[in-house]
Amino acid sequence: SQQGEEDPQALSIQEGENATMNCSYKTSINNLQWYRQNSGRGLVHLILIRSNEREKHSGRLRVTLDTSKKSSSLLITASRAADTASYFCATANTGGFKTIFGAGTRLFVKA
């Protein structure tokens, strides 16, 4: 089954450090997306990278995609306490109607 799985499961860093989260998936994709979830809230879309793209930037976020390894990484640079949240990667099936989320990485940024 198509599935995004992140590692690490949890990450604790100091404010100002960079945080890197990885995601692996199993089948062909059209795009891969990263979402953020603050405790008790809905998911917020961060960034989408298409299968023909290798890297994408948005503010302090950098996403890479390696389709040969079926993996992606999300880098948050110069982290802030407000970045504390869970981060999920998500992939859609070929028709685009079914989105599978990974188990997520829980990031804790200490002030």
Next chain:
Amino acid sequence: EPEVTQTPSHQVTQMGQEVILRCVPISNHLYFYWYRQILGQKVEFLVSFYNNEISEKSEIFDDQFSVERPDGSNFTLKIRSTKLEDSAMYFCASSELGGAGPQHFGDGTRLSIL
């Protein structure tokens, strides 16, 4: 900025009762989704809806579940006879581009089955 709204924020129901969770997607979006998240676990896909019909559903979405878009603005999830294991956060999402674009999520309904 337009947002997806869900009501109620918390629903407590006796086992075996029917429950309806309500969502108002973003007005120009055409693709609608329901997900659930059991406490501390991953977000699980339930169903997608496009052009007034179910596009795809997961194994979780059995005969106890149904979705409806009763008018031009609401999108509902009905659970006919709730079980203890239905206790979870239920999220509605909508999208302008379907799988080709981002989904916008509501803040969820926490469903507690007693």
